[in-house]
Amino acid sequence: ETGVTQTPRHLVMGMTNKKSLKCEQHLGHNAMYWYKQSAKKPLELMFVYSLEERVENNSVPSRFSPECPNSSHLFLHLHTLQPEDSALYLCASSQGTEAFFGQGTRLTVV
Amino acid sequence: GQSLEQPSEVTAVEGAIVQINCTYQTSGFYGLSWYQQHDGGAPTFLSYNGLDGLEETGRFSSFLSRSDSYGYLLLQELQMKDSASYFCAGRDQTGANNLFFGTGTRLTVIP
Numbered sequence: 001e002t003g004v005t006q007t008p009r010h011l012v013m014g015m016t017n018k019k020s021l022k023c024e025q026h027l028g029h030n031a032m033y034w035y036k037q038s039a040k041k042p043l044e045l046m047f048v049y050s051l052e053e054r055v056e057n058n059s060v061p062s063r064f065s066p067e068c069p070n071s072s073h074l075f076l077h078l079h080t081l082q083p084e085d086s087a088l089y090l091c092a093s094s095q096g097t098e099a100f101f102g103q104g105t106r107l108t109v110v
Numbered sequence: 111g112q113s114l115e116q117p118s119e120v121t122a123v124e125g126a127i128v129q130i131n132c133t134y135q136t137s138g139f140y141g142l143s144w145y146q147q148h149d150g151g152a153p154t155f156l157s158y159n160g161l162d163g164l165e166e167t168g169r170f171s172s173f174l175s176r177s178d179s180y181g182y183l184l185l186q187e188l189q190m191k192d193s194a195s196y197f198c199a200g201r202d203q204t205g206a207n208n209l210f211f212g213t214g215t216r217l218t219v220i221p
Contacts, residue, residue, distance in 0.1 A: 002152065002154070033209065042212060042214050043153070043197065043214075044209050045208065045209065048209075066188070067220075073155040090153070091123065092153075094209065097141060097143060097158040098143070099143075099152070099199075099209055101152035103152050104151060104152060
């Protein structure tokens with residue numbers, strides 16, 4: 001248990017669906033992250049929130065939309081996804097040098 | 111940009127020592143971290159080097175040379191449970207909280 005909780009753990013969605021991934025941390029960390037991990041690829045940084053301010057990665061398609069309503073919660077809103085978006089989506093938080101990861105959401109787009 | 115390169119796969123014998131290298135190119139640098147990820151699990155933090163030199167934590171040690179843009183993770187007395195993927199990670203000057211991960215090294219420990 002890392003103190004970072006992600007829901008759901010598994011998600012199957014159609015290309016026309018809208019869904020949201022949720023991440024919650026009560027570690028008092030001031031930075032939260034979304035990463036995408038595809039098979040046999042490195043973790044790709046998607047978004048960073050630092051003190052609830054978003055730092056964008058310009059290479060992320062607009063069909064991914066993050067939201068950070070407060071320092072403990074982070075969402076990733078998904079809409080009109082493509083099959084190549086199927087991956088493990090990991091949330092992390094940090095305060096300083098160490099990042100703590102959630103168990104991830106395994107997303108399958110059909 | 112940010113680029114951290116690692117060997118894709120390493121195989122070593124139980125009880126041996128293995129070194130996993132990481133070379134990086136980042137615009138600005140705030141230290142190098144190492145993470146372990148078992149299949150189906152989340153990455154977990156192993157070590158951090160903010161300054162040049164060697165950091166030791168039990169069987170694991172990590173080294174950084176900022177002048178060479180290079181670091182490594184050293185695993186001693188390998189155990190079967192050490193079979194996992196290992197990632198180096200660094201931060202860049204666009205934001206001290208931007209944590210970018212390396213390409214990852216799959217370590218297989220054999221009897």
